[in-house]
Amino acid sequence: MKDDKPKRGRRTRIRKEELDAVVQRLRADTASSREDYREASLRIHGLICAKCGREFDHSNRHLLTVHHRDGNHHNNPRDGSNWENLCIDCHEDEHRRGLLADYLVGEKDD
DSSP: OOOOSOOOOOOOOOOHHHHHHHHHHHHHHHHHHHHHHHHHHHHHHOSBOTTTOOBOOTTTGGGEEEEETTSOTTOOOTTOTTEEEEEHHHHHHHHHHHHHHHHHHHHHHO
8 A cells, every 4th residue: 555645855954053153144144234224324314313303422322223214124225215313212202103003093994
């Protein structure tokens, strides 16, 4: 009697060292690209919050964040058209408003 189950292909095992190396490289690539677009946005748009106008200098620039206007953090055009620099308070407010809008739109649909 033949087995009607489809045959599985042979699995290729990846050694732990190889997997660790791949994961480490991907993490480094992600971190460097994140840093690249942040630095580019700060250079293009300056050390100022686009919402409240607060100015920053090199001692407190860590409080200035990059907001993606379309919400897609993978969309990083080199001209900065999808970025705006927001202070941490305004960035949090921006996302909170988005959540509130989503909630209210959902309420209208019911």
